Every structure is written in C-alpha cells, then in structure tokens.
Amino acid sequence: MVYENKIIQKAIDDGYTFIVLHPVEIFEDSIKEFNEKEGRLVYNVDKLLDCLRNAYGWDPVMTLEWFEYNIFDLTFVRGGPIFYDEFEEKYLTI
Numbered sequence: 001m002v003y004e005n006k007i008i009q010k011a012i013d014d015g016y017t018f019i020v021l022h023p024v025e026i027f028e029d030s031i032k033e034f035n036e037k038e039g040r041l042v043y044n045v046d047k048l049l050d051c052l053r054n055a056y057g058w059d060p061v062m063t064l065e066w067f068e069y070n071i072f073d074l075t076f077v078r079g080g081p082i083f084y085d086e087f088e089e090k091y092l093t094i
Contacts, residue, residue, distance in 0.1 A: 007034050008041070018079040021048075021071065026055045032084050038094065042082045045092065 021027040030048035074080040075093035
C-alpha cells in the first residue's frame with residue numbers, strides 16, 4: 001500500500017510493519033513521528049482528538065469517550081500506535 005503521508009511511507013519503505021489509524025485522511029495531521037526503536041507511529045493525542053471532533057462534529061466528551069473505547073487499546077497490540085501528550089511532554093504508552 002502506498003501512502004501520501006511521508007512519515008508513514010518512509011517507515012514502510014524502511015521495512016517496518018505497524019498499525020496505521022484509518023481513515024488516514026482524518027488522523028494524519030495528528031502523526032507526530034515514527035519511533036524507530038519501537039517500530040511504531042506516534043500520534044499526538046490532543047491533535048488526534050481535534051481531528052475526530054472536526055471530522056465528526058462531536059463534543060469533547062463524546063470524542064474522548066470514543067477515543068478511549070475504540071482507539072486507545074490499540075497501543076497494546078503489536079505494532080500499535082504510541083500516544084504522546086504534548087502538554088505533559090511525555091509518551092503516554094511506552
């Protein structure tokens with residue numbers, strides 16, 4: 001699969017196998033980096049929540065609940081995303 005997002009495509013070209021949140025068009029603005037040591041994409045949580053709010057018109061509570069129920073646990077799957085909190089300046093799931 002070929003991605004327009006350069007961070008994703010470079011990691012694939014480098015031979016990594018990892019989970020990408022879909023639809024990519026919604027979540028790509030929240031991609032912070034690719035962590036080569038872990039072999040996983042890093043998503044900025046606050047930007048990710050903004051992407052969900054903007055895409056679906058949800059209020060902040062609904063957005064956070066949906067993220068926690070549907071996305072957050074992917075971090076515990078092999079190759080799953082890492083979530084970064086820019087305000088705390090720390091990786092939440094490493």
